[in-house]
Amino acid sequence: MELLSTLNPQQRDAVLTTEGPVLILAGAGSGKTRVITVRIAYLIAEKDVAPHNILAVTFTNKAAGEMRERVEQLLAGQKLQSAPLVTTFHSFCVRVLRRDIEALDEGYKKSFTIYDTDDSIKVIKAALKDIGFDEKQLAPRTILSAISNAKNRGENFDDFASKIEFTDERRQAISRVYKIYEERLRNANALDFDDLLIMTVRLLRNNPEIRDKYNDRFKYILVDEYQDTNPLQFSLIGYLTEKQQNICVVGDDAQSIYRFRQADIRNILDFEQHYPKAKVVLLEQNYRSTQTILDVAHAIIENNVEQKKKKLWTSNPGGEKILYFQALDGDGEARFVASQVDELRRRDPRKRIAILYRTNAQSRLFEEALRRYRIEYNIVGGFSFYERAEIKDVISYLKVALNPFDDIALLRVVNTPPRGIGKTTLDEVSRRARSSGASLWETTAVITDLEHKEGINLTPRAIEALRRFKSTIESLAQKIADAGQSDRPVSESVVAAIEDSGYAAMLRAENSDESAARLENLEELVNAAVDYDKQEADGLRDFIDHAALTSDTDKYDRNAAVTMMTVHSAKGLEFPVVFLVGLEDGIFPHSRSINDPKELEEERRLAYVAITRAETLLYVTHSMRRRVYGEEMAAEPSQFLNEMPLDMIRDLSRGQSWLSFAKGGKARSSQYAVSALRGENRESSKPKNLYTGKTYNSSEAIAEFFKKKSIEQPKPSEPKALTGFDKLRAQASQGPNPTASNKAFVPGAHVRHPKYGKGLVLRREGSGDNVKLTVSFPGFGQKKLIEKYANLEPA
DNA sequence: AAGTAAATTTTTTTT
């Protein structure tokens, strides 16, 4: 049996146990993907399982693509009637919903649209405006992540709302926005990323026949990176495997790095409780890295409390020491990395090298440095092709044509290119849409079809503009429908959206470098559609779904010489040489994780993932100064550096470094940082505030900030005549002050108004009798009040 | 209504 010949006994065990639940605990580099792919091939080739009865689920398209490819390789030469379904959670759900969502009977139609994060944010902004809550008080992103977190925990709106205390204005606002958000999406026949999972789970839960259907279809189910599943994904798997229980999950609790997406590590830790008959296979032999690299990774992860003790081993040679470099600033770090890459490439041009960082924003310096060295690189993540404005615009045309209820897509294209439908017109259409509960499209139709135009606050010119827009969309929709009927290629419809909308004409007329680049991107989109036609030919709908669910992370080129990406994106990949850069407190571990022990542990797992990507050579670098928001800050070496066995690290820094101090044992890292900074200050006199990682940007944090301030600053000494500067200062520092007389309604204060009830003061302008307050009253919106007449009470 | 200048914010990580 040649399929199994490359496997060790444990791996073979994992493949041969085809029936019943199997948990494969696979350490980094232990051949996990090999086991899954061989298992699929084995089921087909040796167990005569029909390929279409097999489902393998991953988290990223990248992983799915890789797996698909390797299964194909293993089965090369075999004639198969069907193919196993290897896909992501989200794509799988779309597939199910496109077929069966109408059985849910919740008003959703098969033509539903998928909203990406951008679209969701727009809905939230609009909702915030409607309830009269200031965006500055509550960032739309915060609300979206609150909603998304709730959804991914498997809660519905009522669960969420019931947990809110009446005193908490912000959470109440979130709850109200949540409600509106759900309504808007439903009206638009749109689902966000999380809804895709929610609706699928609901469909399977409520509908036994459909559940049965998919149970019979997918007799063997495999889940990759199981440690990253969240409660929704967990129940999805549960329903899908109800009948057969032929579930095989692969994962590594040490590599769980998606807690922020509500991934629950207990899903993998408690697998044996959920499936008592589960067979557990441990893969502990690492085939990827040198012993040194494994030792370093192990030394770091050992600092985690919540950790299953296990130790990877390898028969690989000990290998080189870890290489360390301390730079003076971010530029120096990038220069060092580029020079090393240059040298490595010169010695072996085929050696694959990765530069891994914690956040996408760090990529820029490395891009510039590599470009200066004329080194070609491949960058994964960051700006996605499908996120470019022109691409989203054209896709939105197609989305509106397919689902005219999609308000967000409609708003995106209604005046691009300019058609004379401006803010005034749109405000009027939106207002009417909201009061009638109809979509913008329906409202537009009503307005343009009406015989008598009385009562419509629109100029004839605006109405005519709307009419022309409407017919543009209608003829595009007609074209697409015809194309669908006659099996014409998707690319034709894409071209129609670009040309018939006037979009291409607009760009051609602009005739600038930028518009030329945009036109090129649109050509790329057409090319993507042509490629798509060649492969799947599953209709325009599917092409658009693909665009929504594909990020740039997926177009990773396995053979590229130099790849740059975040550590998250690097999971599942391996490289002979890895540069792990920006190892500074506040960056890695990230400042937002530093205060929560649970999150710090996740950062540590992330470091573990990063280190174990390396096969033979690992570089770790950090810089003493770092630019944050355009401001230069001092940076301390990451605590993770300190957790590495120092004798396994070789110092490549010029002169004295943190490492040389740490090795000498003379100074602790923080003391070192201080002395190093002193040295720095000689050449550049810029004051360097120590970057503690704490940022004051949420309003709780701001409240905390003020609290601290008021404690630190003793009460003002006896009233003196304030002069110029002091006066300004006095005005500027009027923050919420509980000890002050309750008469002052300052921003952040809760007040009660005789008519509007409880409200939140947003702004205070003027002085004396002319104090104007901007107050947000839930249910009434923002009101501007003159303090003297408003008759406000503290609440 | 549309384009430009000024002000403000932004950075976790991803489907």
Place this chain on the structure above:
DNA sequence: AAATTTACTT
């Protein structure tokens, strides 16, 4: 520093 949002001009 760069990108996005808002304010202001024509």
